[in-house]
Amino acid sequence: VFSAVWMAPGIDNVATFAPHAFHMIAGFALAAIMVVAGFMFGPTAEPGRIERVSSFSLDVFLAGAMVLVLTNNHADASLIVFALLVAATFVIAWRTDSAVGAIGAAALFVFVVFAEWAVRANPDLAVVAGGPLPGIGTRADDGSISMHLIAAAGFGAAFGAAGFLAQGRSIGAIVPVVWAAAGVFTPLALLVALYARIAHLDRSIPFAIIAIAVAAAFAAITEVLTRREARPGQMIATALYATGTLAALALAFTFALEKGWLTIALALMSLGTAWISMKRPIPFLRSLAAILAGIVVLRIGYEPRIAGNDLGTTPIFNWLLLGYGIPAASFWLGSYFLRKRGDDAPLRSVEAAAILFTVLLAFTEIRHYINNGNIYRTSATLIEFGLQVCVALAMAIGLERLRMRTNSIIHNIGALLLTWFAGLAILFGLFFMENPAIWRIEIAGKFINPLILGYAIPAILALLLSYAVAGRRAAAYANTIAAGALVLALAYITLEIRRLYHGPFLDSSRTFDAEQYTYSVAWLVFGVVLLGIGLLLPSQRARLASAVMIAITVLKVFLIDMSNLTGAYRAFSFIGLGLVLVAIGWLYQRILFRQTKTPPAHPAA
Structure with missing residues (x-):
């Protein structure tokens, strides 16, 4: 602690760089020799156990070296000092498990150094209402880009290789997990920082290729660890590398794709994760599939149009079909894979996402078609209400059939919610808000007209739904749906007769004999x-x-x-x-x- 305090005065002064660098290197060496347990003259270490004092004593000087880099504008000399201390930390942690905690801190400090380097050169990443933050922007004494690229490549390769090679060396479970976490986190974090600095968050095929290479390396490590005999911490380490594989693929898609393709890619990743979890029973993969599905849901919540203003007006075959249809199919197939190994929270999350995207696909396509591409339009029509009711009833029938095979609580709840939605849409939409007998709504065509979509087809679907739930739900529930079908059919017959006598507008108060x-x-x-x-x-x-x-x-x-x-x-x-x-x-x-x-x-x- 006193050494850390002694490093602080004048650390941002370029003229005192050499004394500070010497102080950090000497202090780090003394801590390694005298304090770290199991290394040189330190106390005896307990095998397989991370010792807090040993790790913290190294962390102090690593943090000082990180601050030295930041305050000296990433000068090449400061970056070399930081790299030397990180390399020394590798050597010490490799020799004794007591100092492995410093590896996690070193990974975090490496990310901070390169993240700050990326932000300071991109004013757009750190702009507030009053303008850019102080110190943002390039400086004459900045370190060279080539030096940072070489350092980033070295750090990424060192952490990645050491994380894999450290597996199975310790009798404690926490030690290989820390090595694996650092080996997965550091390459990915450095890749993001370099992408922000060099590509300025735009599409970049070279960075996408690098991300795919990282994903391939992590996938190979995952396969090797899966085939090994069980060792302490191996299951968690395998899950970390599997997660890193999918995260690297996600970064590759992010670097290379734009518009709605990223949404589609994340949904396909969720499907791939579910398939891998079926082949390789790593528990965390099931949760990861659900997490990816949740990210896709948040993505469409942010922009339901998928492609923004580029959605266009082409009905059916547009970005909505891709942006909702492919994720829906991915989640349905993913839930099928997940169900093979049990019914749990991740499975239910993916099932819910599958139902949600299927419903949204139909509803957004209907709104897009009816409103000439504007799905944000606040008004609705009789045809739109009728189509939405038809879709809701048809999906409810499908889910009622499906839940009898799967016994899924999500399919059960989904069927109930869709039925309730259809009932409310019929009551308030078809019978009140868009009722042509109440409001002046044009009904074009004598026999082929919107009344078929609004009342006749919903009546048939409601009847089919009542038979689908008969004997499987409460009798009152089935009878209520059947009564709704009867009312819809009666409404269609009545309104069709009124159309024949009154023409396209049915809101007249007069009735002929x-x-x-x-x-x-x-x-x-x-x-x-x-x-x-x-x-x-x-x-x-x-x-x-x-x-x-x-x-x-x-x-x-x-x-x-x-x-x-x-x-x-x-x-x-x-x-x-x-x-x-x-x-x-x-x-x-x-x-x-x-x-x-x-x-x-x-x-x-």
């Missing part, structure tokens, strides 16, 4: 069709829906037609209803008589 009579006939026919379906399948739910429709028609005839219709329409309304009710009663009597008829007894042989 022929129109009122047509409602009664259509509702009654709909009820009879439901009854026929219920008898042919047979389906109790269809027969119940038929009874409801016929009851509604009876109430309409007696409460509305009787007071509003005049002349022949009133007579035909009551006569037609009476004939249908008599026919239904006769049909039920025939069915019941056939069921209760006693079969003839067979004569005895």
Whole structure:
């Protein structure tokens, strides 16, 4: 501590560089000889154990050398002093495990030196409201770029090689883990710092190639460690190198790609991580796959358009298809790989991401198509609401089928959420906000019109969903969905009739006698069709829906037609209803008589 305090005065004075450098080298040497346990004249060290005093005594002088580099504007001489102390730390830590903690500090100090070098030469990286930070910018006495490149290459190679070669040398688990962590962190950190300094955060194929080479080296180390016999700390070290492999690939994609390609690359990395975790049971890889999926989710949260203003107006085949479709497929396949080794939090996270991206793919494509490329438009239309309801119901059906095979809680929750969304969209969107009978909304086309998307197809999908959940969820849940299908079908029939009588705008308060009579006939026919379906399948739910429709028609005839219709329409309304009710009663009597008829007894042989 006193040595560190003694180094501080005048350390930023170029004229006192030599005394400070000598003080640091001499102090480091004395600490190594006299203090570090298990090295030279230090106390006896315990094998496989990192000793705090030994590591801290070296860290003090390493920190001083780092400050010397920073305060001397990265002069070549200061960088050489720093490199010598880091190299000496390698030698000491290689000889005795007690000083391995200094390796972690050395890795951090190396990153600080090169990160500060990158920032000080790029004013854009350190600008505040009042202008650049003091001291930012190039100086005449800066160290040469070639010197820094040589030093960075040396540090990266030294840390990477030592991290691998140190595996299996110690009887303690923490020692190889520290070596591996430093061996993974330092090359990647240096690569990022050099990329920021030289490429100025722009696309750079050379840096992408270097990152791929680093990834290949880490992958080879991971494979070697996986094939070795189990040793202390080997599992964690293997996970660190596997993580480093994927991190290097992520950096390669970042260096080489732009727009939405980075999103796609990260999603494919999550898929690759899940596949590797299936082949190589390294626990952390499952978590890493989930972390990568989370990063992709955050990425689209920052910019849902994937490509920003370059999204364009081309429907379907645009950046949304790539930016959401490929990640969705990657997460679905990744969850399949992860499920092979159990159901845990990482699997559920990837499954949730798969559902989210599938839903967002459909919804954003719908908004993009309806709004001519502007997915941020605040208004919505009947067609958009109808398409979104159709998509939500179709996905809910798929998830209901899927959850029966996987027993996944995420698939279960996803199906419920999509069903609830569809229900709310139907209630507030189709029946209120975009109801053409309430608001002045144009319905173009007599038969092929938005009413099909808004009411007819959702009715069919809701019916299919009610059958998908029948017997698998509460009866009230399935019956509620079936009731929603009935209401949607009734709304479609009613609005279609109104379209035939009133033209493209249905918000008129006037109702013609022929129109009122047509409602009664259509509702009654709909009820009879439901009854026929219920008898042919047979389906109790269809027969119940038929009874409801016929009851509604009876109430309409007696409460509305009787007071509003005049002349022949009133007579035909009551006569037609009476004939249908008599026919239904006769049909039920025939069915019941056939069921209760006693079969003839067979004569005895």
